[in-house]
Amino acid sequence: MLWSVAGFGVCMLAFSASTVFAVSVVILILAGSFDAVSVVVRHTILQLETPDDMKGRVAAANTMFISSSNELGAVESGIAAKLFGTVPSVVIGGVMTLLVVGLVAWKNPLLRRMDMR
Numbered sequence: 001m002l003w004s005v006a007g008f009g010v011c012m013l014a015f016s017a018s019t020v021f022a023v024s025v026v027i028l029i030l031a032g033s034f035d036a037v038s039v040v041v042r043h044t045i046l047q048l049e050t051p052d053d054m055k056g057r058v059a060a061a062n063t064m065f066i067s068s069s070n071e072l073g074a075v076e077s078g079i080a081a082k083l084f085g086t087v088p089s090v091v092i093g094g095v096m097t098l099l100v101v102g103l104v105a106w107k108n109p110l111l112r113r114m115d116m117r
Contacts (some may be wrong), residue, residue: 009097
């Protein structure tokens, strides 16, 4: 999962540097693919690691956090684009994604070593 999120961050940095429409489209397709993989892995972890008697509550809390994070992220992106410009805001988003992935990997070795096979 961490590799997928990192791949998304790298795609955002590549997208911010792209000036060719076709290349930008391919990069965004890759970014969406990385995001889809991370979503599937997160949902799989939720189903496999949550005790049966807590699954409904954990799934509800997860849904609330995911839904609100998308909305908050959209607001943050708009504010950043207004303050810094479109391209710099995408660069900031890509860098922040990579920093958060690095911090989570560093602080959560269990998640880093998790093997779902």
